[in-house]
Structure formats: C-alpha cells, structure tokens
Amino acid sequence: MRALPLRRILFAVAAFAAVLIYLTWWVTYAGIHYMPRYRLLPPGVSGETQGTSVRVLSLTRSEQLANVGGGQPGLPDPGAVWIVAELEAVRHDPAKEFLCGNELIGPGWRQWPTASVQVQRSTPSCPLDLAIGEPVRFESIFMVPARYADQLSGIALRDDSSAARTAVIRPPES
C-alpha cells in the first residue's frame, strides 16, 4: 500500500480549516448583525446611535391620538393602545446621519416598529438633517396590545450598520 504524501494531507487539512474559519466568521457576523442584542440604559440617560445622542423625555399611553389638523382623532386597532415617545436628539458627528430607526421594546424583548398614523401631529415624527449640537425634539408613535402597555422596557435605537449592542433608552423616573 502506498502512503499518502504529506503535502496532500496538509492541503486537505488547510482547505478544511479555511472553510471552518469562514463558517465561524459568517455565523458570528450574522449573529451580531441579524439577531438583536440590547443594552438597557438607566432611566433618563441618553443613548448613542449614528453620531447622535438621543434621550426619552416621556413615554405616554393613550387611547387616541390628537389630530391638530382638526379631523377625527386617531384610534388604535381593537385591543391596542398608542404609546407616544417624546424624544430629544443632539447630532454631534457631521459624517453620520440619524435615521430614526426606533423600536419599542416590551416584555420578552418583543419589538414594535413605529406606526404609520393618519392624523396630523404638532411634533415632527423624524427630523432629518439635524444641525450639529442643536437639540431637536420629536416623537415616535407605536401601537401595542393593551395588555403589554404596562410592561414596556424602553425605546431601542436600532442601527443595523453597527455591530454594537442596541441601546435601549428609558424616560426619567418621575
């Protein structure tokens, strides 16, 4: 029987190791970028995202949304309530732009995206082109099942381009 040449064995081992390294890298990358990981900040503390500091001024539960346009107030779907987050953003990095990727976090890390509402509001929903160093107030509106409305954790500042843990900001304690 002829023995396998050492070079051929080493080549096979190297190829296997390269595939293993690639798979490990990909699983790690996917885990970091596609599976949300959170960092819960103390109440009232600002979170950093996309070169901007964001803090929650208040988190309010409501059965209807006021319509400053004079029409009917906005009603949630049956069994749900509105959660209105009043936020303040301060942009400090001109190379990055804040894109308002906010999500409401509930029990068991449930996530709800911002709701599209049919009413006219007095506060803007997402300020674009923030001036550097100038605080801007805006609001994010969410719709959640009423039974979860008293179990909310805070607002997640989602940024899929970053591998860092997503900051979850909370309103100051009253």
Add this chain to the structure above:
Amino acid sequence: MVNGVFGNPVKINNGEVTVSQVKVGTVLKQFGEIKDRTDGIFVAITMTGAATGPKPLEMAAARLLSGDVRYEGYQLSAGVTAQPGFQTTVDSVFEVDPAQMDDLTLELGSNEILHGYQQRVRISLGLRPASAEQWRAAARGVLEPATSSTRAIP
C-alpha cells in the same frame, strides 16, 4: 414543512395561521370598482395570522398548489404578517385554471433568499373535486375580497 387543516389554527414559528374561508368569482372588485376579469377563476382565501410569541409572524409568501401546478398570488403581497401580540386577517387572491385545481392547497412561508431555512405550512382547502365546467359555473359572479384588518390577540 407543517401540514394544517382547514378551519383549525396551525402552529408555526412565531405564531399560528388559520384558513377560514374560500370564495370564488370571475370578476374581481376592489375598493368599489371592477378591477379585473378572468377566463379562469379568482380564488380569495381568508386567512388569519397571529403572532403569539415574542417575534413578528412573517408569512408573506403565499402560493396555491394543485399537483405540480403552482399559482402565485394575484397581488404582490399574498401572505400574512403580524407584529407581536397582534393578529391580522387578509383575503389573499389567486387566479387559477379551473381545469387544474384538484386538491387545491395553500402554502405559506416567509420571503427568503435561500429556501428551506424557515418553516413553511401547507393547508389543504378541502374543495370537492369537480370538472372545470362545474367550477366555472360555481364561480360565475363578482368576487370582492375584504380589506385586511388587525387587532390585538384576545
């Protein structure tokens, strides 16, 4: 692949899906206007998706199967999605050939680049076998799918 039964909730990843009604027609009416007519049959399937777990239910891809024949949704988004704690009911419309609709089965899954990673569900609609002419006769008329509705899971 999960196999379900018409009228009963089927548990899948992140929630459950129920198919509750099948309606047919040859003229499609939406938002009060005649939108389309067909030489075949429009089939509207009423389905409810409930996100019972902590993650959203994403079964946006729907198709009808009859043997080797696959019918894609008449509209771009044929399936059903729901945020955590909510359930959404939609009428999903398909255009089918009455000569090829034996054992019509709804297949639901998520939109994905690589098929096979996410769970899919198949629910037989339980329609009685009939000839193409019988189907055409039964479907003659206007089909008006209901608009989608969402509510918190009771």
